[in-house]
Amino acid sequence: MENLDTAVLRTLRDWRLAGQQALLVTVVRTWGSSPRPVGSIMALCEDGSVAGSVSGGCIEDDLIARYARPGAADALPHSSAPQFAKYGVSADEAHRFGLPCGGTLELLYEFDPDATSLAELVANLDAGRLMRRQVRLADGHVTLAPADARAELSVDDTQLTNTFGPEYRMLIIGAGQMSEYLATMALFSGFAVTVCDPREEYRGGWSVPGVHLATDMPDDVVTAFKPDKRSCVIALTHDPKLDDLALLEALGSPAFYIGALGSRRNNGARRQRLIEHFGQTEDSLQKLRGPVGIYIGSKTPPEIAVSVMAEVLAVKNGVALPREMDVAHVKSTQGATAGASACVVG
Known part of the structure; x- marks a missing residue:
């Protein structure tokens, strides 16, 4: 059995290479208690298939309803620049999504990540390399580079940087x-x-x-x-x-x-x-x-x-x-x- 992040990215790569639309979701910030740490990822296919997780399941259910079901209220787009979203801002919302008391998390959505870039990333991970992945927030453009050491996820007004591979x-x-x-x-x-x-x-x-x-x-x-x-x-x-x-x-x-x-x-x-x-x-x-x-x-x-x-x-x-x-x-x-x-x- 392989590392969870690699499994998620491999599944996402396969969806995109097959021509399916898909969403990559990353936990970028948390406040209070959170069911998943910063850097956690999940992939969501247009048919509702899910790989990975960003919560105990309730947020995943909400994303499926908004992304994979035509005509859903507050539907997510299938093509766009990356977008941020927060869950658990209010007590009612925290309860609805199964977040711990006071828990809030912020997610980044990447719509239809590039299949070629995903294939390159997975190939490097399969070779045991530690890789840095940078996402330009203006348009979703991805840059890959070898990493010398593991680093915590970072995000600012222009880009998201995450490290994948064996820590x-x-x-x-x-x-x-x-x-x-x-x-x-x-x-x-x-x-x-x-x-x-x-x-x-x-x-x-x-x-x-x-x-x-x-x-x-x-x-x-x-x-x-x-x-x-x-x-x-x-x-x-x-x-x-x-x-x-x-x-x-x-x-x-x-x-x-x-x-x-x-x-x-x-x-x-x-x-x-x-x-x-x-x-x-x-x-x-x-x-x-x-x-x-x-x-x-x-x-x-x-x-x-x-x-x-x-x-x-x-x-x-x-x-x-x-x-x-x-x-x-x-x-x-x-x-x-x-x-x-x-x-x-x-």
Whole structure:
């Protein structure tokens, strides 16, 4: 499953290439509580089909009624320069459209976005590139350019600027079954995903599209990956020859999350190896997470992947998780009954 924005833009591209009229709607400002953040997008086809969302559903219903149903009151045009609209200005309107108390949002409508520009944007997103899209408000003309870093949506009297593409990157060491579940969740969470495994017998069965598959030794892949503060590195092989050197390389980087799968015993042994044989200290290993994941009682590969992805997103979003959700803490207090196998996390 792909990133939501890319899915919306791909659907919109297909509608426009097929000659159908369509509307691109972007949340450009919010006041108070809002069901969707600034930068959220949805696409609406002339036949009433919808991709994406800008609210909990009520605003979408209103837009369908005004755009896709001939003769509707307060109908939206099918061709025009971009237009702004506000929802939730009054308490009655907020209630009507299901907005939280005091919530107001402002939308920008783009009528019949250019199909060629959409195709170019989607092609760059498919290649894993971060792209800046600028819309001239006077006439809807679109300019695309590569972006070096993610930026918040901005809008002024002349143009709208939004950034699309993978904001974060994930490098997974090991191409096993759980890696497939984790990679899938990372993709639809907006990560660009690389999976590294030099073992042909593991990577030969890889089946997740949209993931870059690397075959070199993991430590070399980490070096080439150049983890930055928007990167995470997760080792899932259980093989010290693959995991340990890769983790060492990652620990020297500003990656926001570095972790390895395993039981408390396995993670303790790993930390001891890194200290005794590679000159690490307890202080230098502070960034190394293990057992990875939050405690949700997970035992199967997909459940463990959910646990790991949840922890990655919490760290990414700056959420301090309570100690009761820490796997090592729970297992130390509950003992062997907390998990059924040495691989269980979460």
